[in-house]
Amino acid sequence: MDKGYLRTLFIFTTFITLMFLITIGLYYVSLATGYHGLAIPILGGSDDGVFYYENALEIKNGGNAILTSVHVVVLGYVLKLFNTEYVFALKMFNFLGVILFAIISYFLIRILVGRRHILNVYSLFLGMMMLFVSFVYVSTISIIRDVWIFDFFLLCVLLFALYLKSVSPIKILYVIPIIISMILLFSYRDYAAASFLGASLFFIFFNRKNKSANAVFVVTAIIVVLGIYYTLLKNFQIPLVGLSLSDALNYRKNGQELYAGASQLNISLDQPNYLFFLISYFYSLISNALGPLPFQVRGFSTLALFVTESVPMALVFYYLWKHRKSLEYLDKMLLTQSLIWFLFIGVTNDNLGTGSRLRISGYLFILLVFTKVFYMKNWGTKINEKEVLREKKHQVNLKNEV
Template sequence: MKIKNLFSFFFVLYCLLFFLLTSFFYLYSINLGSDGLSVPLFNGGDEKFYYEQALNIASNRPAVLTSIHAVILGWILKLFHTHEVFILRLFNFIGNISILIVGLKILFQVQMERRNLTSGIIFILLISYYPSYVENSSGSILRDCWIIFYYLLSIQILLMIIKTRKLNLKVIYSIILLLSLSLLFGYRDYALLSFLSSAVIYFLFIQRQQSLNRSKKIYFYIFFGFTLMYTFLKSYMFPIVNLSLQDILTYRVDNMELFAGRTQMNISLDQSNVFLFYVNYFNSIVSNAFGPFPWQFKSMGTVILFFAESLLFSFIALKIIKLRRRLNNFDFFLIINSLVWFMLIGIFNDNIGAAARLRMIGWFPLLIVFAKVYGEQLIHKKQLNDICNIENIGAENK
């Protein structure tokens, strides 16, 4: 089968898989008497709350809004004149397809002139398998898939702005980017903070540097800046989220006490000195990005999460490091977005179940980078094998 046909096959298979999963979770929930609202496997969030607020919006009643997600769901119910949950699940199904399309577009952008569909197939297979993504996006009406979509869309549009030299296109793309970022802010405000921080880091330390090795200065600046902030500026209010570092640390401690005995990591960041903070903070970042680890097992769910995700993520990270010579500036932009996101959730999140949901935004850019470099490696090996086979055939003919 030609690679183009194989790519099309897996693309259609992905769409079919998520439609079937969306339908299955809905029917399974109906059978359980949950009215189509499923129960997340890893304490993923209050799905019933969103549905109730969406009903309020659809009926023009006052609603408690934590994001624009309930507003959009409410308008969908109002548009179709129904209270049917399956309509909302189909809305998230559209989000699943949109994520695939935008993810592939980013992948082909970072491939530059060496575009290949093998990497596209790898990316499709990875997100088709990704357990937390599959469960939270097709198994619920939660907002996660749309946060991922608008984050990836913002990355894609910014890459288009960087690559094009036409001023009129830059203006058009910039307007679209502002719209995408506005929706991203509406869905999750600190996701916008992560994206903007990543963009600033990229433009300051990566894009303008002729050598990627010089970008290592970034580690010093981040370390030095964070040390000053933790020591002297704990009460500084960050724009966009309107929270200080002390607010975030207090929120983390309160949650540790509230959910004690559940799937908490029990990593305290409110320390007496910055050295202890960095030790625990590094532990929190790694645990949020790769955990749970064996010493953090609290239930069968955490054990499953370790074998289903932690081992795979560790392999992906090590493979990217091993193939780092294949990375270009755009790849580093994706990696920066992931690192900043992991650093952000590492500050305020201490729950293993929540980490499985929250880290999805950080892993999608890394999955794109992995699909690119691993796909290139597979093609390179195939070309070497073909050359060896030709040489062997030629030697035999002589």
């Protein structure tokens, strides 16, 4: 077997094994602490896994389940298929999502960097994902739907990248699997599908392979379009999501009242005019992308989140900005996906605990770009130079033999 495939298998197996051990360990910790193997709630919130488990049981036993997403249905039929009510069976099913995550990530990175650098960038990316507590937490400790959202989001972007990269006249056929992937993503989180579609159309409109729109122009366009939507189309329902901006603001306000506590940001977006809305929205956007900010740290949980995620991601953002001229066509597409995602959750979310889960979908694409740029800047260029020298030496040897 080729050494490259063996190394890929080793990286993949190491990641899966570590995540599996964490899953098993946290399962028994959860049992020991009285949370029935589902989760250990943090940041003041309850575990959604309890809701999923209770309604999955309803489906298995023919009762009336509350169907907030297809995940409830899937878990219910898993219990019915294996004729069990064992929580561990659902955790093992959810772990398949972790395996799928590692597989899709590999193919997306291969599109970004090619075969020569895939193994190193793949190792770096999976290693960084394991350092982010929120990602490990939602992927291993409960039976919530998040890891499947990551999978289908990545799959949509992978297929879109293949479409953008293709020069074949039949590239339009990629639209079919993209739509199927979007349907899967929509069934797990509707506004994630809307975010992907919006970001993809946004990127196609503002970018070409040989020319990208000026950043100032793009930001100005976003502010103007958002202003028109806020002032004139506030009650217009966004396709796919089926919600208007007014609905989203009411949802946010109800969440502030219902879940008032230490993890609430308490950022009101229901402002009397667009300027005040824009200021509050920018604050919410930054808080959701990088929160908790230093003055938002209110306890051990938020302090841990600040140290392990807020600070590292702030450094990642700074690094990418510093090396923005190194960004390539597909890199910008990935960052556009992150931008639009944060624009979405900046409107709806006012809770640090929920935000730490939601923002992972945006972090995925940022970290993919970061690992690529960081690797190429520090090692990739040197490897390329060595490959060129080796090829030249090989050509010289061939000439001498002739």
